[in-house]
Amino acid sequence: xxxxxxYQLILILLWTVLGTGIVTMxxxxxxxxxxxxxxxxxxxxxxxxxxxxxxxxxxxLFPGRTLTQAxxxxxxxxxxxxxxxxxxxxxxVAIATIGREMGAFIGISVLxxxxxxxxxxxxxxxxxxxxxxxxxxxxxxxxxxxxLAIIVAPILFGLAARLFDSSPFHPFLGDPxxxxxxxxxxxxxAYGLEFSIALQWVPALRTxxxxxxxxxxxxxxxxxxxxxxxxxxxxxxxxxTRYLNYPxxxxxxxxxxxxxxxxxxxxxxxxxxxxxxxxxxxxxxxVVEAVKDVSGSPERTWIPVPVALLGWSLSNYLxxxxxDVTSFILRDVxxxxxxxxxxxxxxxxxxxxFRRARxxxxxxxxxx
Amino acid sequence: xxxxxxVLWAILGAVVDFRRWVPKSWREWLAxxxxxxxxxxxxxxxxxxxWPRLGPLHLFDLAFSGPSAWLYGTPAxxxxx
Numbered sequence: 179x180x181x182x183x184x185y186q187l188i189l190i191l192l193w194t195v196l197g198t199g200i201v202t203m204x205x206x207x208x209x210x211x212x213x214x215x216x217x218x219x220x221x222x223x224x225x226x227x228x229x230x231x232x233x234x235x236x237x238x239l240f241p242g243r244t245l246t247q248a249x250x251x252x253x254x255x256x257x258x259x260x261x262x263x264x265x266x267x268x269x270x271v272a273i274a275t276i277g278r279e280m281g282a283f284i285g286i287s288v289l290x291x292x293x294x295x296x297x298x299x300x301x302x303x304x305x306x307x308x309x310x311x312x313x314x315x316x317x318x319x320x321x322x323x324x325x326l327a328i329i330v331a332p333i334l335f336g337l338a339a340r341l342f343d344s345s346p347f348h349p350f351l352g353d354p355x356x357x358x359x360x361x362x363x364x365x366x367x368a369y370g371l372e373f374s375i376a377l378q379w380v381p382a383l384r385t386x387x388x389x390x391x392x393x394x395x396x397x398x399x400x401x402x403x404x405x406x407x408x409x410x411x412x413x414x415x416x417x418x419t420r421y422l423n424y425p426x427x428x429x430x431x432x433x434x435x436x437x438x439x440x441x442x443x444x445x446x447x448x449x450x451x452x453x454x455x456x457x458x459x460x461x462x463x464x465v466v467e468a469v470k471d472v473s474g475s476p477e478r479t480w481i482p483v484p485v486a487l488l489g490w491s492l493s494n495y496l497x498x499x500x501x502d503v504t505s506f507i508l509r510d511v512x513x514x515x516x517x518x519x520x521x522x523x524x525x526x527x528x529x530x531x532f533r534r535a536r537x538x539x540x541x542x543x544x545x546x
Numbered sequence: 547x548x549x550x551x552x553v554l555w556a557i558l559g560a561v562v563d564f565r566r567w568v569p570k571s572w573r574e575w576l577a578x579x580x581x582x583x584x585x586x587x588x589x590x591x592x593x594x595x596x597w598p599r600l601g602p603l604h605l606f607d608l609a610f611s612g613p614s615a616w617l618y619g620t621p622a623x624x625x626x627x
Contacts (some may be wrong), residue, residue: 271606310567358620367617463592473577479566480574484581491588494604513613 181384184392186317188509190460191376193320195222195369196479197410198276199404201283201450203365203410204426206508208419210361212346213353215412215419221362225370226397226521230390235527237386239534244378245523246471252526252533261522262472269465269517270492272372273275273485274460277302277493280454282500287377287427287447295494301451302493305446306486307456309466310479313382316459319456323452330449334442335410336363337433342413367512374519378464423500462486 182190199222205219215472240248246265250258280301289297310318351358373393374388411425416434418423430446433439455496466481497503565577569578 356619360620361619363614367614387616441584451572460566469577469581475569475574475577477570477574478579480569483567484578484585487585488581491585491592495588495592500599502603506603506606510603510610510614512617513610513615514606517610517613 179381180314182311182313182317182379182383183384184313184388185311186321187379187383187389187392188377188396188399189320189324190205190313190317190392190456191373192400193323193453193456194375194460195372195396195400196403197453198279199365199369199400200407200426200453201424202279202504202507203369203404204408205398205418206364206504207408208412208422208425211353211357212412212417212419213349214351214358215348215361216356216405216409217351218361219365219408220401221365222370222401222404223397223523224362226401227371228366229373229376230393232374232520232523232527233377233393234268235391236532237380237389239527239530240380241386242381244467244471245374246468248377248470248523248530249421249526252530255477259472261526262312262468262473264518264522265468266465266472268514269461269468270489271417271496271514273318273461273465273489274492275498275506276454276458276461277489278497278503280451280458281493282503283424283454284447285450286500287424288444298490298493301455302486302490305455305462306482308455308459309462309485310482312405313379316456316463320456323449323456327449330445334430334433335407337435337439337442337459338410338414338429341432342410343415343416346412346416347409363512364507365401367411367516368507371515372520374523375461375464377519377523378467423503423504456498458489465489 190513203219206214207215211218236243236245236248240251243251245260246262249261249265252258253261277298278294281298284297285292285294308319372476373396376389376393377382380389383389407426411429412419414429415422415425418428422428427443427446431441431443462482465485466478469475469481469485470478497506569575
């Protein structure tokens, strides 16, 4: 089986979270606080810590198994399939949300006359082919865009930093602690818990034992990047950040250097589009593995087409407009993700650990 | 001598080998059929604007707005107090 390195895994996780994180998280954080917005970005680290704990239990108890396979091992084939279907619903809802966010973002920013469903159809076709080619190819594409991101992102944000004003952050930590926590809920429980999709890739990891550390590393990097981005956005745009759907887009639009360097937002939208496609393909990889486990199939090559088709249809059906997406992420996703990829897998591992401890103690008793 | 079209066709065939996209066992066909039927049904529903009063988003809201509000630490959830 083709396997991926730790470096590739960290990159995939990084772009999985930052793909939509860069586009939407500054706006959701600004709904609650501007003064303490910088601290809310570190909620990603808390989400990564929760996922790392779950991953630690997983790789100790089920090395070389996916989450849906582990559920079948613990609950038996029938109940295991029920959890598998629950996981599939989670995966499809996540894919639909990412697809709708992407369609709205590209439609609003650069293609206002193109129907969203055409934009998402192209994105789903590309991500479907990536997920068909497999996790190693997705890892390599992530490796390929990394140098570009390292060069382009600092230039873009360095140019924007000239307009930075620190007054929106004064007084330091001036908002109540509850405002900072509420701003951190979406980064923690909606985006931070997305790191858990790596549990579906465990058989494809060259070193599964390091998965918890890799999740923590990816969480720390993405939390720092997000926090820096939020600070820059609030510092440059100020109070209007609260009322913008895509504040980072406006941040990049504000860049002007002489007469020749302006309207760099197209560059940002292209980069954002690429990371969103990579995020879509990462989730499709996880869902493909879940479909493979639930259907009991030894092959995975037939799965990407129906998965991409259903994801695309749902992205057009579930959310009628951007308001629906934002409301869903703010109101429902934190609780939904926390239960689905935090509490339920945690309960599965607790049951398995208890069962193993009981078997061990029985053997000891028989021995004596 | 091999024709250019034959070479191009061979490359296309290697890149998009449709035989690999097709399910083989009855279990695979069943899963493929369920997913594809759902996809077509949902696409038709979106095209005909068939949104029931108690749609999937409402159901998600009923089920998970409570746990989310608990995470926010306020009974009102993400709304301003």
